[in-house]
Amino acid sequence: xxxxxxxxxxxxxxxxxxxxxxxxxxxxxxxxxxxxxxxxxxxxxxxxxxxxxxxxxxxxxxxxxxxxxxxxxxxxxxxxxxxxxxxxxxxxxxxxxxxxxxxxxxxxxxxxxxxxxxxxxxxxxxxxxxxxxxxxxxxxxxxxxxxxxxxxxxxxxxxxxxxxxxxxxxxxxxxxxxxxxxxxxxxxxxxxxxxxxxxxxxxxxxxxxxxxxxxxxxxxxxxxxxxxxxxxxxxxxxxxxxxxxxxxxxxxxxxxxxxxxxxxxxxxxxxxxxxxxxxxxxxxxxxxxxxxxxxxxxxxxxxxxxxxxxxxxxxxxxxxxxxx
Amino acid sequence: xxxxxxxxxxxxxxxxxxxxxxxxxxxxxxxxxxxxxxxxxxxxxxxxxxxxxxxxxxxxxxxxxxxxxxxxxxxxxxxxxxxxxxxxxxxxxxxxxxxxxxxxxxxxxxxxxxxxxxxxxxxxxxxxxxxxxxxxxxxxxxxxxxxxxxxxxxxxx
Numbered sequence: 219x220x221x222x223x224x225x226x227x228x229x230x231x232x233x234x235x236x237x238x239x240x241x242x243x244x245x246x247x248x249x250x251x252x253x254x255x256x257x258x259x260x261x262x263x264x265x266x267x268x269x270x271x272x273x274x275x276x277x278x279x280x281x282x283x284x285x286x287x288x289x290x291x292x293x294x295x296x297x298x299x300x301x302x303x304x305x306x307x308x309x310x311x312x313x314x315x316x317x318x319x320x321x322x323x324x325x326x327x328x329x330x331x332x333x334x335x336x337x338x339x340x341x342x343x344x345x346x347x348x349x350x351x352x353x354x355x356x357x358x359x360x361x362x363x364x365x366x367x368x369x370x371x372x373x374x375x376x377x378x379x380x381x382x383x384x385x386x387x388x389x390x391x392x393x394x395x396x397x398x399x400x401x402x403x404x405x406x407x408x409x410x411x412x413x414x415x416x417x418x419x420x421x422x423x424x425x426x427x428x429x430x431x432x433x434x435x436x437x438x439x440x441x442x443x444x445x446x447x448x449x450x451x452x453x454x455x456x457x458x459x460x461x462x463x464x465x466x467x468x469x470x471x472x473x474x475x476x477x478x479x480x481x482x483x484x485x486x487x488x489x490x491x492x493x494x495x496x497x498x499x500x501x502x503x504x505x506x507x508x509x510x511x512x513x514x515x516x517x518x519x520x521x522x523x524x525x526x527x528x529x530x531x532x533x534x535x536x537x538x539x540x541x542x
Numbered sequence: 543x544x545x546x547x548x549x550x551x552x553x554x555x556x557x558x559x560x561x562x563x564x565x566x567x568x569x570x571x572x573x574x575x576x577x578x579x580x581x582x583x584x585x586x587x588x589x590x591x592x593x594x595x596x597x598x599x600x601x602x603x604x605x606x607x608x609x610x611x612x613x614x615x616x617x618x619x620x621x622x623x624x625x626x627x628x629x630x631x632x633x634x635x636x637x638x639x640x641x642x643x644x645x646x647x648x649x650x651x652x653x654x655x656x657x658x659x660x661x662x663x664x665x666x667x668x669x670x671x672x673x674x675x676x677x678x679x680x681x682x683x684x685x686x687x688x689x690x691x692x693x694x695x696x697x698x699x
Binding site for chain 1: 578683693
């Protein structure tokens with residue numbers, strides 16, 4: 219009997235709950251970072267770039283939280299294939315935004331450098347002390363770097379355990395923030411030492427990092443929407459189609475098989491085309507084959523097995539060797 | 543769940559440590575901020591080039607000299623750095639253009655915080671709030687040592 223609705227194994231459900239709590243914490247903490255950077259921003263290009271990057275980093279976080287609500291809904295009449303793609307689309311928008319904003323800031327920085335725009339950073343009064351505003355900017359950058367970096371390190375193992383690409387992308391972006399912080403602080407210090415161009419250069423470096431994030435996420439989500447064969451969270455091909463095929467070939471009535479799988483959120487779904495040795499195949503056997511296929515791994519959720527007279531050439535991974 | 547430092551995190555850890563050292567030592571370092579064009583240093587014990595435009599009651603003309611609250615602020619600032627003030631008169635636009643190019647160090651023209659020139663020159667913290675407007679002086683863009691010194695002076699008086 220096929221499970222109508224996918225349920226994560228118990229240990230992973232606990233991990234998922236942990237991940238959700240962490241993502242809510244991220245939303246809260248990153249909001250404070252965004253406020254801190256905004257308040258200390260002044261006229262610095264570097265700070266503006268860091269602020270935009272912090273804003274956009276909320277996209278994968280929100281995408282993950284949304285995916286747990288909308289995408290987990292079971293298929294209904296209007297959406298018979300389920301709702302998983304809602305997450306990919308949210309992600310796509312975020313990745314496009316990242317790429318465009320990144321390019322924009324890069325162009326702005328280069329233009330500012332060429333025009334010779336000099337950042338004017340004066341003093342600020344906090345707790346009754348008057349200090350150079352660059353120090354508050356550096357403090358905000360340091361805070362805004364440490365927070366996502368630490369959050370990212372906490373998220374990464376959870377992402378791997380859940381095989382969750384949204385969470386992993388979020389963790390990756392968080393961890394890469396240390397580069398933004400380092401470049402930003404160096405930029406402000408540079409301005410303090412009299413190198414007015416340090417601000418534009420640092421902003422340019424930060425924008426590179428934004429564009430890189432954008433393009434990487436973009437290629438990942440485009441592949442997902444194109445129903446690419448399943449990959450690990452690191453983007454390597456995983457061997458699930460081959461393992462499902464091997465499991466089916468172990469059934470005595472299956473002569474050969476071709477399997478195609480795609481990712482649907484956390485799980486894999488797909489089809490298996492089998493050729494029999496001539497015996498008539500009853501429905502019960504086909505259903506049993508489906509269960510055998512799905513039992514290969516907790517991630518394989520549903521494989522529709524269909525008997526055909528001839529295996530299609532262009533479906534599924536190419537196999538070397540003769541059929542069993 | 544603990545946080546472990548693996549090989550992949552040594553580089554950020556080291557960079558952060560280096561930056562922390564720089565940053566903590568920084569405020570003790572009175573060199574920061576510096577002027578890219580050395581405007582403040584050039585004025586110390588020398589000439590402070592100030593552009594003025596008539597804007598009563600903030601700046602009024604008395605022969606070649608300037609009088610008014612903003613003029614007084616600048617005089618006392620110049621005294622604090624051992625500089626002699628050189629007033630040059632004109633209309634606000636041309637003064638601000640000269641300031642933008644660095645030909646002047648400070649401009650006093652009864653400017654307020656929401657002047658459209660705020661993106662092209664540096665504006666100080668408000669020295670007075672009157673009639674709902676925050677009144678400021680303008681300094682050459684990017685000359686942060688001058689701006690900082692002037693702002694400290696404005697707060698002290």
